[in-house]
Amino acid sequence: MLSAGTEIRSKLPKVGTTIFTKMSKLAEEYKAINLSQGFPEFDCSPGLQILMDRYVRSGKNQYAPMAGVMALREAISKKTYAATGVEYHPESEITITSGASEALYVAISVAVHPGDEVIVFEPAYDSYVPAIELNGGIPVYVTLDPLYDGIDWDVVATRFSAKTKAVIINTPHNPTGKLWTESDLQKLGELTTKHDVAVISDEVYEHIIFDGRSHVSASAIPSLANRTFVCGSFGKTFHITGWKVGYCLAPKEISAEFRKIHQYLVFSVNTPAQFALAEYLFEPEHYLGLSAFYEKKRNLFINSINDIGFEIKPSEGSFFQNVSYHHLSGEHDLYLAERLTREAGVASIPLSSFYNEAVDYKVLRFCFAKNDDTLLKGAEMLHNVKW
Ligand SMILES: Cc1ncc(COP(=O)(O)O)c(C=O)c1O
Known part of the structure; x- marks a missing residue:
């Protein structure tokens, strides 16, 4: 093994192996x-695979423009306009x-300078x-119970x-x-306007929404749109x-x-994938059916574990379902997640790992972006846990 010839002072001394890597490794070890x-267990659609293949074979294999392939930026602009009525200009407002x-x-790099609070x-x-x-920068936390009912905006106001x-x-x-x-976004708009601060809105699960609800994007709220970076992804939407x-x-x-930072970080992004996605986005059916697809999986999973004694509030969106086990056990969520993997053969993520001070609310997160068989098998095995 090589030993370093110079001592590097860590910029992230508290960061180690993430819980995701740890739990997946444990799952592999115990064949859980x-x-x-x-991440989804299933593949993306054959139509999208064909498009990717076509663009690779037709020579779209060199650097894309720094801000992205124009056809994709135009398609995103159109899709955003249809959903929110807000027009982002493909030339200058979409990267x-x-x-x-x-x-x-x-x-975050654009908005945050040394000493700034976020x-x-x-x-x-x-x-x-x-x-x-x-x-x-310095993170300032608003701590929410994982099964929270609403945001206390008086508390949020005190963090500014x-x-x-x-x-x-x-x-x-x-x-x-x-x-x-x-209403949450309007309140955020009032506070961020008053204090004149930027908003970074992570909306990667925008097309996975349940029980007839709608996604409200920060871009749809005028007081937010002019100060917000809306961050999206095709990863979750198209598997x-x-x-x-x-x-x-x-x-x-x-x-x-x-773009000043983006161009020196990656310069540009995978060219054939951008062409393929631009074409695939033409058909809204390709993403508008996603909520129904995942709602069935959520229901299947919840119905199959309903008799165990967990407290469950059905997920409103994303492909995650939290379950509280406080009626069943007092174990720390980290230990329980490990024990379930070892003894019951089902891996989950303990919610404490999403908190700065690892607060233990006795809640586990399960991902239901899996084949129905996998969900049913996982649910069956959760019935074998000794509480
Ligand atoms: C909330 C949230 N934001 C961002 C990301 C990262 O998205 P991407 O894979 O497109 O980088 C994820 C992925 O799990 C996520 O769950």
């Missing part, structure tokens, strides 16, 4: 049904990114806080200070499966998490700053 990591992960990282709602997706810290420069939101939300209402194609919508002046 893996309902932990959030194609390497997944939403890059969009989020760049947006309001983060927790439980939170794991990439936000490291990106804030790498930019010298003269140093606040951005707020990060995520709707539909990973890991709680909650949707933000129009192509491995393609890593996402985008950022933002007003012209903000997009110009976004």
Whole structure:
């Protein structure tokens, strides 16, 4: 083994192996049904595969334009207009990114300077806080119970200070499966206008919404649209998490700053995938049926574990279902998630890993983006757990 010739001072000293890697490894070791990591078990549509193949074979294999293939930016503009009535100009307000992960990282880098505070709602997706810290920013938390009923906006108001420069939101939300209402977004609009701060809105699950609800994008709220980076992804929408194609919508002046960083981080994104997605987006049927597809899976999973004694609030969106086991056991969620993997053969994610201080609410997150057989098998095995 090589030993380093120079000492590198870590910029992320607290970051180690993520819980997702840990649980997936444990699942593999114990041959468990893996309902932990959030990616689909099934393939993308043959139609999309054919398009990708066609564009690779027709020579679309060199660098794409820095801001993205124009046909894809136009298709996103059209899709966003149809959903929200807001027009993002493909030339200057839409940038194609390497997944939403890059969009989020760049947006945070644009908005956050050393010493700035950023309001983060927790439980939170794991990439936000490291990106804030790498930019010298300070996360300020609004802590929500994973089964929360609503956001207390008086509490949120207390988190703003003269140093606040951005707020990060995520709707539909990973890991709680909650949707933000129009009223939530209006309240956020009032506060962020008053304090003049940027908003970074992670909307990667925008097409996975249940029980007749609708996704309200930050772009649809005028007081937010002019200060928001809307970060989207095709990974969840088309079962192509491995393609890593996402985008950022933002007003012209903000997009110009976004592109300055994007161009030196990745310069441009996978060319044939962009052409394929541009063509695939022409047909709204390709994403409008997704909610019904996942709602069936959510219902199948919930109905198959309903008699175990968990407290379950059906997920409102995303492909995650949380279950509270506080009636069944007092075990720490981290230990329980490990025990379920080892003893029952089902891997999940403990919710405490989404909190800065690892708060244990006795809740586990299960991903239902799996084949029905896998969900039924997982549910059956959860019946064997000794409480
Ligand atoms: C809430 C949330 N944001 C962003 C991402 C990353 O998206 P992408 O794979 O497009 O980079 C994920 C992926 O799991 C996610 O759950």
